[in-house]
């Protein structure tokens with residue numbers, strides 16, 4: 001909550017050169033609000049807008065808040081939702097996950113336990129540099145680009161791309177977003193056929209590719225968004241991950257927490273798909289990220305995969321049944337179902353669930 005004389009701070013000193021990530025210690029000591037002198041304040045660049053051809057009351061704009069000491073945030077959404085986001089623009093990401101000052105200071109006072117490195121066959125990835133304890137919250141990141149999902153239907157592809165480009169260009173360092181998934185984007189693989197949501201479509205724009213292969217689905221004020229978090233976006237997928245993500249209340253900040261102890265040198269991984277997803281769905285969902293799943297689970301013998309899928313199907317059904325019993329206030333039956341589920345989940349090695 002304190003602010004100091006920013007004029008004395010060299011903005012580059014606030015970025016940790018090893019991760020390219022904002023040095024949280026420096027952020028905590030400065031933490032000023034975005035400048036409010038321009039006619040479009042609190043946005044640092046004039047918003048760029050497009051109106052839907054099919055619904056003239058539906059307008060989407062790119063709103064960027066990029067104060068000189070942060071990479072910034074570009075919100076691509078309606079004026080109404082951008083307005084609702086204003087009070088959160090300078091929310092401190094660390095305080096979203098460590099509500100007490102003592103815990104936040106503890107986190108900020110400890111050096112980050114990971115480094116971004118080249119991982120054979122996967123481009124870049126994140127590797128632990130010291131032991132990370134089970135359930136430790138060890139990484140905190142802020143969204144750089146947040147895009148409203150309604151845009152895909154409301155605007156043309158070129159309008160949507162123009163808003164996205166403006167959003168990335170407006171950031172203090174657009175390269176932090178454009179540099180994501182560098183191994184694949186711009187190469188032949190980046191023009192892969194994207195299946196599922198986008199149909200059979202060739203993606204050859206770098207910004208759009210980054211959005212497709214690096215964003216998280218989030219929700220703000222009841223609307224669905226895709227958000228790019230530049231540091232967490234370096235974390236690769238595993239079917240048996242050692243970490244998971246948590247969102248802040250507004251989804252503008254994200255934290256990574258470990259399911260189990262992680263050893264120095266071990267790659268930090270998350271699951272890009274819902275953890276208990278059976279093999280065929282998992283494989284087709286992962287194609288959206290432009291890679292084939294070759295994790296230990298996907299490469300097991302056929303019979304073991306079938307057994308695993310059968311357990312996963314029973315887990316999914318059991319979860320729905322549990323929910324139904326709970327809503328009907330049949331708590332004893334729900335508890336019995338819960339115990340059955342915990343056993344099945346353990347047998348399937350999905351303890352994090």
Ligand SMILES: C[S@@+](CC[C@H](N)C(=O)[O-])C[C@H]1O[C@@H](n2cnc3c(N)ncnc32)[C@H](O)[C@@H]1O
Nearest residue numbers: 122123124180181213214233234236237289291
């Ligand atoms: C969110 S990014 C992860 C960081 C990325 N490796 C990089 O270099 O910036 C997602 C992309 O990483 C690659 N990737 C992630 N997990 C992978 C895995 N298990 N095997 C192969 N490639 C993977 C894919 O190219 C995917 O589109």
